[in-house]
Amino acid sequence: MKLDRKEILKALETISVAGEGKNMVESGAVQNVMTFGDEVVVDLVLSTPALHIKKRAEVDVMKAIHDQIDEKAKVKVNIKIEASDKPEIKGKSIPGISNIIAVSSGKGGVGKSTVTANLAVTLTNMGFKVGVLDADIYGPSMPIMFDVESAKPISVEVEGRSKMKPITSYGVEILSIGFFTKPDQAVIWRGPMASKALNQMIFDADWGKLDFLLIDLPPGTGDIHLSIMQSLPITGAVVVSTPQAVALADAKKGVSMFMSESINVPVLGIVENMAYFTPEELPNNKYYIFGENGAKHLAQDLNVPFLGEVPIVQSIREAGDYGRPAAMQEGTPVADAFDKIVKNVVQEVVKRNTSLPPTEAIKITTMAGCSAVGKN
Ligand SMILES: Nc1ncnc2c1ncn2[C@@H]1O[C@H](COP(=O)(O)OP(=O)(O)OP(=O)(O)O)[C@@H](O)[C@H]1O
Numbered sequence: 001m002k003l004d005r006k007e008i009l010k011a012l013e014t015i016s017v018a019g020e021g022k023n024m025v026e027s028g029a030v031q032n033v034m035t036f037g038d039e040v041v042v043d044l045v046l047s048t049p050a051l052h053i054k055k056r057a058e059v060d061v062m063k064a065i066h067d068q069i070d071e072k073a074k075v076k077v078n079i080k081i082e083a084s085d086k087p088e089i090k091g092k093s094i095p096g097i098s099n100i101i102a103v104s105s106g107k108g109g110v111g112k113s114t115v116t117a118n119l120a121v122t123l124t125n126m127g128f129k130v131g132v133l134d135a136d137i138y139g140p141s142m143p144i145m146f147d148v149e150s151a152k153p154i155s156v157e158v159e160g161r162s163k164m165k166p167i168t169s170y171g172v173e174i175l176s177i178g179f180f181t182k183p184d185q186a187v188i189w190r191g192p193m194a195s196k197a198l199n200q201m202i203f204d205a206d207w208g209k210l211d212f213l214l215i216d217l218p219p220g221t222g223d224i225h226l227s228i229m230q231s232l233p234i235t236g237a238v239v240v241s242t243p244q245a246v247a248l249a250d251a252k253k254g255v256s257m258f259m260s261e262s263i264n265v266p267v268l269g270i271v272e273n274m275a276y277f278t279p280e281e282l283p284n285n286k287y288y289i290f291g292e293n294g295a296k297h298l299a300q301d302l303n304v305p306f307l308g309e310v311p312i313v314q315s316i317r318e319a320g321d322y323g324r325p326a327a328m329q330e331g332t333p334v335a336d337a338f339d340k341i342v343k344n345v346v347q348e349v350v351k352r353n354t355s356l357p358p359t360e361a362i363k364i365t366t367m368a369g370c371s372a373v374g375k376n
Pocket of ligand 1: 105107108111113114141305310314320321
């Protein structure tokens with residue numbers, strides 16, 4: 001068997017490293033290809049040490065060579081990690097907060113806030129100390145979902161400075177812009193005002209010690225997202241989507257925003273909300289109203305973890321409106337669904353924290369992804 005180096009390079013042009021738009025050869029990830037009889041050695045250079053991306057790159061290279069060149073070729077892939085040298089500013093770390101998870105969705109109304117609230121109570125049930133920052137400036141829903149609509153955070157003295165005390169509900173520490181506005185008042189926050197308010201809720205608050213701070217982001221990929229990522233060392237992002245094509249297309253944009261070179265926040269995975277409907281009287285029937293496994297397939301395509309699915313259940317909507325997240329009802333299918341998702345999230349956080357250095361707040365260094373900043 002004689003292997004042709006040029007043919008191998010051509011095969012490698014058909015695959016890309018997860019999160020990068022260009023193919024492996026064009027992006028410079030393939031540093032060298034050597035052939036010795038039936039042996040091929042491919043040297044790759046990646047900018048992220050994330051284990052799943054390394055593994056995927058190795059498997060893809062082998063598959064491309066076996067499928068397109070020779071199935072008997074002995075392929076060896078050497079991977080070197082070179083951190084990209086893009087300039088970054090150090091985010092002000094928040095003393096006492098171990099992990100900050102941004103929960104986002106490309107599209108509005110897919111259940112991002114519902115998922116955030118239920119993740120928070122499930123993590124709390126598992127014994128973690130959890131905070132929720134409702135950064136959904138345009139439609140804050142945490143006060144309703146945690147039944148603390150009329151609460152007003154008080155100011156406390158911490159080391160000579162006065163700080164905002166989050167409201168505690170079901171053991172979860174909560175701050176929301178909704179606490180500072182009247183329920184029926186339209187909130188017209190321009191970018192800078194919103195960022196200032198958020199910064200205060202993050203840095204001028206007495207969060208205490210938290211294992212997880214979940215941030216409920218507004219839908220989309222706009223200026224609030226950029227300003228949060230500029231000021232906070234985010235551990236990772238969870239993207240919520242429903243299974244229909246229009247929601248998936250926007251979720252894809254959300255994932256690429258986090259993975260883009262200028263933002264580079266690890267995506268912990270995708271949650272599929274409203275995955276199917278099961279009527280109470282026919283518990284074994286599943287109706288895939290919005291399509292089947294859409295978000296699962298998207299996760300596979302984008303090579304990010306799939307964290308789990310949440311069915312459409314009337315009690316989820318009722319519990320949200322009533323102010324008692326549905327996952328608190330232990331032993332129900334909803335609680336079981338969130339249990340699975342939370343376990344996957346925690347597993348991904350652990351994986352991420354062992355394979356990557358702490359995320360630094362990002363200084364946006366290119367205009368890529370910043371198109372929304374100038375608007376308003
Ligand atoms: N799995 C579900 N089953 C039934 N109802 C759900 C489910 N998920 C969300 N809902 C309901 O759908 C509505 C929208 O959910 P939610 O407010 O969480 O969406 P969102 O994506 O945060 O919206 P926004 O774009 O305003 O931020 C709410 O009434 C909520 O109770």
